[in-house]
Amino acid sequence: MLEPSRNARSARVRRSRVASWTMLASVATFAIEGVDSVEVTVEVDVRRGLPAFTVVGLPDAAVREARERVRAALLNSQLDFPLKRLTANLAPADLRKSGPSFDLALAVALLAASSQVPATSLGSYAVCGELSLSGALRPVPGAIALALGARSAGFERLIVPVENAPEAALVEGIEVCGVPSLALMADLLRGRLPPARPPPAPVLRRDGGGLDLGDVRGQADARRALEIAATGGHHLLMVGPPGVGKTMLARRLPGILPPPTIEEALEITRVHSVAGLAGGRLAAERPFRAPHHTISPSGLVGGGPGPRPGEITLAHRGVLFLDELAEFSRSALEALREPLEAGSVDITRRQRTLAFPAAFMLVGACNDCPCGRPGDDCVCSATDRARYRRKLSGPLLDRIDLVCALGPAPGGAMGPRPRDPSSESAAVRERVAAAQTRARERLEASARLSDAATSGGPTGGPLRLERDARVRLGQCRRDPSLSARGHDRVLRLARTIADLAGSESIRAAHLDEALAYRMGAAWRAAA
Amino acid sequence: MKAHADERAASPPAGDGNEGSSACAECLRRGALLGRLSQRIAGLLDGGDRRPAGLLELSDDDLVKAVGGQGASRQLDRFRREFDVDRARRELGRAGLDCLCRHSPCYPGGLLRLSDAPAALYVAGGRSRLSALLAEPVVTIVGGRSATPHALEVAATLGRGLSAAGVTVVSGLALGVDAAAHRGAMKGGRGAIAVLASGADVPYPSSHRTLYEAIRARAAIVSELPPGTAPMRWSFPARNRIMAALGQLTVVVEAQQASGSLITADFATQLGRDVGAVPGRVTGGRAAGSNELLRDGARVIRGPEDVLDDLLGVGELRARGRGRSSAGSRARRDEAGDRSDDLSPDLRRRREALAAAVREVSGVVELEPSVRLVLDAVEAGEGVEAIGRSARLSAGEVRAALGRLELMGLVTRDGLGAYERTGRG
Numbered sequence: 001m002l003e004p005s006r007n008a009r010s011a012r013v014r015r016s017r018v019a020s021w022t023m024l025a026s027v028a029t030f031a032i033e034g035v036d037s038v039e040v041t042v043e044v045d046v047r048r049g050l051p052a053f054t055v056v057g058l059p060d061a062a063v064r065e066a067r068e069r070v071r072a073a074l075l076n077s078q079l080d081f082p083l084k085r086l087t088a089n090l091a092p093a094d095l096r097k098s099g100p101s102f103d104l105a106l107a108v109a110l111l112a113a114s115s116q117v118p119a120t121s122l123g124s125y126a127v128c129g130e131l132s133l134s135g136a137l138r139p140v141p142g143a144i145a146l147a148l149g150a151r152s153a154g155f156e157r158l159i160v161p162v163e164n165a166p167e168a169a170l171v172e173g174i175e176v177c178g179v180p181s182l183a184l185m186a187d188l189l190r191g192r193l194p195p196a197r198p199p200p201a202p203v204l205r206r207d208g209g210g211l212d213l214g215d216v217r218g219q220a221d222a223r224r225a226l227e228i229a230a231t232g233g234h235h236l237l238m239v240g241p242p243g244v245g246k247t248m249l250a251r252r253l254p255g256i257l258p259p260p261t262i263e264e265a266l267e268i269t270r271v272h273s274v275a276g277l278a279g280g281r282l283a284a285e286r287p288f289r290a291p292h293h294t295i296s297p298s299g300l301v302g303g304g305p306g307p308r309p310g311e312i313t314l315a316h317r318g319v320l321f322l323d324e325l326a327e328f329s330r331s332a333l334e335a336l337r338e339p340l341e342a343g344s345v346d347i348t349r350r351q352r353t354l355a356f357p358a359a360f361m362l363v364g365a366c367n368d369c370p371c372g373r374p375g376d377d378c379v380c381s382a383t384d385r386a387r388y389r390r391k392l393s394g395p396l397l398d399r400i401d402l403v404c405a406l407g408p409a410p411g412g413a414m415g416p417r418p419r420d421p422s423s424e425s426a427a428v429r430e431r432v433a434a435a436q437t438r439a440r441e442r443l444e445a446s447a448r449l450s451d452a453a454t455s456g457g458p459t460g461g462p463l464r465l466e467r468d469a470r471v472r473l474g475q476c477r478r479d480p481s482l483s484a485r486g487h488d489r490v491l492r493l494a495r496t497i498a499d500l501a502g503s504e505s506i507r508a509a510h511l512d513e514a515l516a517y518r519m520g521a522a523w524r525a526a527a
Numbered sequence: 528m529k530a531h532a533d534e535r536a537a538s539p540p541a542g543d544g545n546e547g548s549s550a551c552a553e554c555l556r557r558g559a560l561l562g563r564l565s566q567r568i569a570g571l572l573d574g575g576d577r578r579p580a581g582l583l584e585l586s587d588d589d590l591v592k593a594v595g596g597q598g599a600s601r602q603l604d605r606f607r608r609e610f611d612v613d614r615a616r617r618e619l620g621r622a623g624l625d626c627l628c629r630h631s632p633c634y635p636g637g638l639l640r641l642s643d644a645p646a647a648l649y650v651a652g653g654r655s656r657l658s659a660l661l662a663e664p665v666v667t668i669v670g671g672r673s674a675t676p677h678a679l680e681v682a683a684t685l686g687r688g689l690s691a692a693g694v695t696v697v698s699g700l701a702l703g704v705d706a707a708a709h710r711g712a713m714k715g716g717r718g719a720i721a722v723l724a725s726g727a728d729v730p731y732p733s734s735h736r737t738l739y740e741a742i743r744a745r746a747a748i749v750s751e752l753p754p755g756t757a758p759m760r761w762s763f764p765a766r767n768r769i770m771a772a773l774g775q776l777t778v779v780v781e782a783q784q785a786s787g788s789l790i791t792a793d794f795a796t797q798l799g800r801d802v803g804a805v806p807g808r809v810t811g812g813r814a815a816g817s818n819e820l821l822r823d824g825a826r827v828i829r830g831p832e833d834v835l836d837d838l839l840g841v842g843e844l845r846a847r848g849r850g851r852s853s854a855g856s857r858a859r860r861d862e863a864g865d866r867s868d869d870l871s872p873d874l875r876r877r878r879e880a881l882a883a884a885v886r887e888v889s890g891v892v893e894l895e896p897s898v899r900l901v902l903d904a905v906e907a908g909e910g911v912e913a914i915g916r917s918a919r920l921s922a923g924e925v926r927a928a929l930g931r932l933e934l935m936g937l938v939t940r941d942g943l944g945a946y947e948r949t950g951r952g
Contacts, residue, residue, distance in 0.1 A: 516930030
């Protein structure tokens with residue numbers, strides 16, 4: 001894609017004709033920006049003069065300290081640190097550089113500029129890594145993002161610390177070399193070492209964390225809601241007194257979701273690797289994030305001077321579980337509104353806007369009132385309850401399709417009991433996957449056919465309604481508590497329920513169920 | 528009951544057309560004095576059950592002495608000097624209020640039974656409207672502020688049904704049961720009288736401003752405190768005595784052990800009025816106070832029909848005994864129609880209006896067996912989770928039935944998990 005520029009790169013390193021003691025070399029590296037990476041060129045100029053090492057190009061403290069690491073690493077690797085006037089520039093000079101991942105590129109550029117390695121081979125390489133004083137390479141976060149950036153910038157090879165290599169190698173179309181130390185890096189550049197192909201990244205074993213839906217006793221209503229939510233990707237709110245199993249159920253949701261596709265797994269791993277959570281492996285499980293309710297808005301949606309991905313991005317393609325939903329700060333909850341709809345979030349800091357992916361399923365859990373005691377034991381005043389509900393009311397709740405109620409488990413439920421195989425995670429997962437397949441086939445079929453009985457609906461495809469469902473829909477329209485968005489959401493939900501039931505068209509019973517799972521009008525009125 | 532009917536006969540006919548404040552200067556001054564002393568009374572009464580026992584019976588002089596402390600008579604003198612009847616009347620006009628004094632022919636007869644009857648009764652919404660409302664049978668509905676969904680539903684059903692049957696509902700605009708009863712009564716067509724513990728032009732609680740405006744526009748709001756007075760802790764029990772005195776029957780929907788509703792019931796008993804209570808759950812504390820009233824002999828109120836019976840008397844029908852399923856209540860109404868010869872024309876008319884109101888909101892529907900099962904379970908007070916177990920239906924089937932029932936208006940939801948049977952069908 002970028003053939004001409006690659007040729008230009010090989011000519012970049014050159015000896016000055018004017019002063020033979022002046023050498024200039026440049027090496028490409030990549031810096032993490034959000035969940036992507038941008039190319040940064042490290043230029044090193046070696047010139048006769050008082051010994052000094054200056055780094056320019058908006059470096060932060062960690063980058064400035066790279067001077068000491070590079071010096072010690074070179075000397076400890078039996079390489080030469082020239083006692084000359086060294087100037088390093090990180091281009092583009094207006095981008096703030098932070099972190100130690102420029103160490104290796106600085107060292108390599110210095111080696112090339114002081115003629116310790118041939119400069120000619122550098123053009124097709126991108127180099128990332130942190131140095132330790134001993135000359136060993138330390139892993140850096142975001143290897144997948146670095147490899148994706150290098151690939152799209154047209155590099156043939158990416159050199160990373162050996163620990164990062166399996167993860168970076170998940171990206172196809174670029175040759176990844178894992179290097180353990182600076183000395184071996186120099187050997188590689190001198191052509192004395194064949195580039196080692198890293199082992200394929202291990203795929204995480206799928207075990208759902210040992211959590212099975214069959215462990216949960218009772219709560220049929222909540223299980224049903226979980227199954228529907230998993231099938232259609234609907235947001236879900238569980239309401240019930242403390243200790244009835246809300247958290248237990250939520251933690252079992254990833255286990256009933258079908259495993260991510262390869263593309264989704266790459267997206268998940270990329271995000272997690274930028275945040276330093278990937279552990280060098282490809283995610284085979286959808287993420288499950290459960291931030292504490294004291295989290296700040298930036299912590300939830302992303303931010304900071306970096307900006308760094310927030311919990312909603314870490315939950316991308318997975319589940320964001322907000323326990324005690326009503327205890328989250330109002331600003332944090334309100335910040336969720338746009339990402340819930342758009343599936344991504346734009347964060348602007350220091351005149352830069354970064355897009356973070358955030359296609360997650362929201363699962364909330366809360367009590368019915370602040371005191372959390374069931375029914376008649378509740379000691380809350382009407383004002384307390386109204387205030388509690390107001391916190392959750394409005395646009396946020398309008399985006400939550402399913403609200404399920406959990407009650408105390410039936411008496412004697414705690415003892416050992418035969419498990420119902422149809423409620424185990426594996427069985428539910430199969431039903432969910434089958435329904436999703438049906439939905440996909442239905443959409444594909446409707447794209448080919450123009451069916452007279454269908455009408456364009458909010459589910460992105462045509463919507464087929466049985467006669468009784470049409471009548472029911474007419475009744476719903478008369479209900480003033482159902483907004484236009486609510487109306488569309490009910491139809492979507494009914495479509496998912498019909499898919500679970502294996503029904504080609506939406507029946508009245510599906511609509512009824514969808515209506516009953518949506519937020520009660522009374523709750524909204526009371527708020 | 529008898530005595531009260533006489534009092535009603537003594538009250539003047541509706542719409543005397545004589546709007547504007549005709550209250551005598553003495554009573555207006557007494558009203559203004561109460562407003563002036565409101566804070567001091569509060570200081571005197573804080574602690575205990577805060578009932579202004581005996582205090583409001585006192586003459587102006589004694590009242591000032593009782594609450595005034597040092598320099599009381601000097602204050603009274605100054606107040607007498609400064610009080611200007613014309614200015615007070617102008618202020619009333621500005622606030623859009625009427626004032627009825629206890630010498631006025633429009634003054635509600637029921638209040639005269641009180642030994643400490645308010646000298647001045649401030650009315651928002653017009654005195655003729657108040658007279659018209661009080662010309663019908665009056666029932667006072669009170670209950671707790673933090674009410675269960677069940678209680679709210681019952682209060683709304685009572686308010687709506689009674690209002691449709693031409694009975695005037697009195698309540699206190701408080702959170703919870705009071706507001707539900709008011710809202711029901713407004714839906715029923717006749718509106719309701721709200722008795723406030725603040726000035727009649729001060730919506731309290733402020734979150735009920737919309738409800739206040741609706742009542743003021745279509746019915747009446749009364750208070751014994753002059754315009755602009757903020758509510759004090761003592762003025763709530765004082766207000767309760769007015770509510771108890773206005774109604775021929777006081778119904779407590781749901782009250783905790785220390786609820787202000789019990790004060791209202793207490794006043795009603797002292798005045799010789801009937802007290803009824805809606806049975807509540809005996810396991811929780813929410814209905815402990817109202818259940819205790821029942822234990823002490825209050826009338827059992829299961830719905831608007833019971834209130835009608837208690838207000839207007841129908842010995843025969845009650846003697847026959849009746850069921851309490853929704854089908855049973857329909858049968859009961861049919862029975863009432865068949866045996867209409869036994870009823871007074873007035874009661875028959877009201878029963879028919881009530882039945883028509885119920886028919887209007889329900890419509891007769893045939894329910895599938897599974898939906899009927901779920902409806903019965905909701906009636907029994909079960910949660911969504913328990914319904915599935917008792918009806919032996921899958922969670923999806925339960926939700927589908929609930930969605931259908933909610934759409935038909937047979938069940939309603941408070942909050943998220945709790946379904947409640949409505950008074951319809």
